[in-house]
Amino acid sequence: MHNTLKLTVSHAPFWHNGSRISSKSSNIFLASLLAVVPGCLQYGPAAVGVVTLSIATAILWELAFNFISRRPFSIGDGNAAVIGMMLAMMLPATTPWWAVVTGTFFAVVIGKEIFGGIGANPFNPAVLAVTILMVSWSGLFDFNAALLNYDFDFMAVYPLVLSKSFGAGAVDSLSLADLLMGKQIGGIGATFGLGLIVGGVYLMLRGYIRWEISIAFLAGILVAALGFSVANPTQYAGPGFHLFTGYTLLGAFFLATEDASSPVNFIPMIIYGLIGGILTVMIRNIGVHIDGVLYAILIINLVNPLLDKIRPKAIGKGV
Amino acid sequence: MSSKNELKLVSVLAIICLAVGVFCYSSLSAKSPDVPIRLMFENLGGNVLFDHQTHAAAYGVECRKCHHAGDGTGAETDACGSCHQAEPSEMVTAFGDNASFDHDMHSYDLGLTCNDCHHNYYEEDGGAPQPCSDCHLPGVEDDFMLGRAQAFHKQCIGCHDNFGVAPGENDCATCHTPRKRTDAFHQQCIDCHEDFGAGPAGGEGDCKQCHGF
Numbered sequence: 001m002h003n004t005l006k007l008t009v010s011h012a013p014f015w016h017n018g019s020r021i022s023s024k025s026s027n028i029f030l031a032s033l034l035a036v037v038p039g040c041l042q043y044g045p046a047a048v049g050v051v052t053l054s055i056a057t058a059i060l061w062e063l064a065f066n067f068i069s070r071r072p073f074s075i076g077d078g079n080a081a082v083i084g085m086m087l088a089m090m091l092p093a094t095t096p097w098w099a100v101v102t103g104t105f106f107a108v109v110i111g112k113e114i115f116g117g118i119g120a121n122p123f124n125p126a127v128l129a130v131t132i133l134m135v136s137w138s139g140l141f142d143f144n145a146a147l148l149n150y151d152f153d154f155m156a157v158y159p160l161v162l163s164k165s166f167g168a169g170a171v172d173s174l175s176l177a178d179l180l181m182g183k184q185i186g187g188i189g190a191t192f193g194l195g196l197i198v199g200g201v202y203l204m205l206r207g208y209i210r211w212e213i214s215i216a217f218l219a220g221i222l223v224a225a226l227g228f229s230v231a232n233p234t235q236y237a238g239p240g241f242h243l244f245t246g247y248t249l250l251g252a253f254f255l256a257t258e259d260a261s262s263p264v265n266f267i268p269m270i271i272y273g274l275i276g277g278i279l280t281v282m283i284r285n286i287g288v289h290i291d292g293v294l295y296a297i298l299i300i301n302l303v304n305p306l307l308d309k310i311r312p313k314a315i316g317k318g319v
Numbered sequence: 320m321s322s323k324n325e326l327k328l329v330s331v332l333a334i335i336c337l338a339v340g341v342f343c344y345s346s347l348s349a350k351s352p353d354v355p356i357r358l359m360f361e362n363l364g365g366n367v368l369f370d371h372q373t374h375a376a377a378y379g380v381e382c383r384k385c386h387h388a389g390d391g392t393g394a395e396t397d398a399c400g401s402c403h404q405a406e407p408s409e410m411v412t413a414f415g416d417n418a419s420f421d422h423d424m425h426s427y428d429l430g431l432t433c434n435d436c437h438h439n440y441y442e443e444d445g446g447a448p449q450p451c452s453d454c455h456l457p458g459v460e461d462d463f464m465l466g467r468a469q470a471f472h473k474q475c476i477g478c479h480d481n482f483g484v485a486p487g488e489n490d491c492a493t494c495h496t497p498r499k500r501t502d503a504f505h506q507q508c509i510d511c512h513e514d515f516g517a518g519p520a521g522g523e524g525d526c527k528q529c530h531g532f
Contacts, residue, residue, distance in 0.1 A: 022325045049343025056337035059329060076325035081332060097344050144368050144532050145359040149351050156357065157368065157532070165365075165531030 021118070024208050025078025031199030032085050032254060038195055039188040043093035043150065047188045050095050051088040058084030058104040065113040079118050083107050086126035089189025089250055090294075092146040099133060099140055106132045123301045124258040131294050147185050154183040159245040160290045168229065168237040179244040190250045200253025209257035212269040217252040218243065220277020228285050236285050247293035248280065255293070261301040268307035276300045362501070365530030378515075385507060388491050402492055403503035419486075419494045420475075436474060 040047045062080035066073045075081075087103050110132075111125030112118065134141050143158040150156065159179070162170040178184070182192035190196075204211040225239035242248060247255070256262060256276050263269050276296045283292025354375070360367040374380050386396040425431060433440055437448035452467045460466035465473060476488050486493035497503065508529070512518035519528035 045343045045347035049340050049347065051340075052336040053340030053344065056333050056340055059333040060337070063333075073326060075329045075333070076322050078325070078329060081329060097340075142359075144357075145366075148355070148357045148359060151352075151356050151372065161532055166527065 021077040021079065025082045027206060027208050028082050028203060028254070029078065029085055031203050032082075032089060032189060034195035034199040035192045035250070036085065036089060036189040036195075038182055038192040039089075039093075039190075042182065042191075043147075043188060047093040049097075050091055050093060050100055050188060051085070053097060053100045054088035054091070054104055055081050055084035057101050058087065058108050061105050061108040062113065065109055069113075071117075074117060077118060079112075080108055083112070083125050085189075086124075086254060087129055089254070090126070090130045090187040090247060092141070092143050092186075093150075093188055094146045095140060099137065103129045103133050105129075119260045121260050122304075123298055124255050124261050127255050127258075127294050127297050127301075131298060134294070143185050143187075150185075152183075152185070154178060156185050158186060158290070159184055159241070160284065163237040163241065163245075164284065164290055167235050168233060171237050171241055174241070176240045176244055179241070184245065186245075187247065187250070190247050193244045193249050196249040196253055200249070203253065203257075209253065210259075210262070210269055212266060213257050213262055213273045214252045216270045216273025217256050217277045218248075218273075220274040220279075221248055221252075221281055222277070223274075224278040224281035225285075228281060242281055242284065246284070246291040251276070251280070251293040251297055256297050256300065261304055263304055263307045265308065265311050268304075268310050271310075272300050272304060272307050275303070359532065360504070364501075364526070366532040367504075367529045368532040380511070383489075384511070388489050399503055400500055402497040403500045404497070405500045435478070 036051055040051065058080045059075050062075050063073065066075070084104055084107075087107050088100070091100065091103070107125040107129035111123060111128040112121045115121045139145065144156075144161060147156065155174070159171055159174060174184070180193040182194075184191050200209070200214060203209040204214065221242050222239040225237070225242040228236035229238045252273075256273065263272050276299075279296035279299055280292040283289055283295055287295075289295060355371045358369045358371050360369060374385075375382060382396070388397070388402065425436070426433065433442050433448065440448035451470055455465050455467045455470035457467040460469055475494070476486075479485065479487055491497070498506075508518075509520050512520045519525040
């Protein structure tokens with residue numbers, strides 16, 4: 001018998017790039033501004049209201065939970081602020097205040113804190129929250145109805161509704177360049193594709209998000225959309241369309257890459273991303289929902305622990 | 320940065336964001352425009368997204384063409400549904416059970432001669448006047464002959480205008496019981512598209528150009 005010192009190790013993920021959580025948070029926060037600022041310019045003060053209220057209440061909910069559960073204040077790590085930002089990016093600019101406050105509650109408290117706080121959440125908190133809002137008040141996310149009073153110089157119809165209800169022909173007239181430049185309606189931080197891409201690439205280069213996930217996710221979208229559109233070009237829009245509409249880019253760079261709910265090894269990350277992309281297009285094309293990104297991400301979050309079982313053989317005995 | 324400073328920084332961020340958020344929601348919230356830009360009609364056939372601004376501006380349709388019962392300026396446009404209600408109502412009862420035309424009042428009280436209206440009938444010839452629709456056929460109109468509805472509109476409203484009395488051209492509801500809401504929309508939208516030869520009409524596949532949003 002020998003004395004064994006037991007070290008309890010918490011759940012995955014284990015991925016350290018040497019910096020503090022707060023610097024990761026602030027980098028993601030700043031990168032997201034590349035898409036959020038153009039969104040605010042497009043939708044005016046209403047959008048600024050949603051974004052700021054979302055960030056503020058996300059922080060306050062975490063503070064309140066820390067207080068009630070008598071744990072050290074964790075808002076300093078910036079994760080709550082990032083969650084608030086991510087949530088706001090998915091919302092239409094006209095979201096009522098109560099929906100924002102409820103949303104951040106779902107995200108921070110239900111999505112993260114009750115599982116034990118940062119790192120222990122099985123799902124991306126913001127995605128979980130928006131999905132709950134969507135299921136509870138589907139009218140909030142009818143972008144066509146939500147943004148009726150805005151006068152734009154481009155076709156003010158949510159592109160995914162067009163393609164879903166009216167077929168690929170209805171979106172023929174949309175140019176990919178326009179979509180990329182945010183000439184489409186949608187979530188505050190979800191439509192300015194260029195900003196999302198630049199922000200995403202920056203985060204990849206700095207190592208704050210894993211490129212494997214983002215690239216695999218986008219590849220999944222491309223492959224699946226191509227398959228559908230080759231099979232039935234009149235009904236299903238092409239891969240470029242799916243890439244630049246809905247929550248695709250937001251999902252690929254900012255949502256699927258949330259680290260507690262995504263895998264850490266190469267092969268699992270690739271599988272995780274691919275499934276996410278493919279599911280997204282399947283839900284859009286043959287499911288009942290308009291956009292599939294959020295549901296797809298929840299599903300891959302769910303299989304993430306399984307995927308993490310695919311790992312290199314450990315060296316040594318009895319491990 | 321030490322965790323103490325981080326806490327401070329995030330607290331300040333929360334306070335600023337809260338202040339800005341509350342201010343934006345309470346004071347800067349967008350008012351809905353006086354004249355709608357787009358309208359969403361929710362209904363059982365699948366929602367219809369109607370581009371009001373484009374119809375009025377880009378297609379050059381006058382306000383009164385659609386807001387047919389308004390004062391013509393469109394400034395005080397009542398919602399269609401305020402007259403064309405969803406519950407079933409007879410389509411046109413100007414001459415139906417709730418007839419809004421009082422024959423005796425018109426022919427005797429007002430001192431009009433029979434010939435003012437029955438324009439090819441002379442009392443001294445005896446007999447009864449022919450019904451208007453013997454000659455003015457419902458739904459048939461050409462350069463020589465007015466259709467039934469047009470004949471009535473022209474005669475009834477024309478005389479009221481001469482006398483300067485109501486009901487005039489835009490007082491549809493004084494003579495009529497409005498049709499059902501869905502009929503009102505379908506007829507107005509689709510008739511005009513047929514006239515223009517543009518926009519979704521009644522053809523196959525056209526339903527899905529309006530419905531489904």
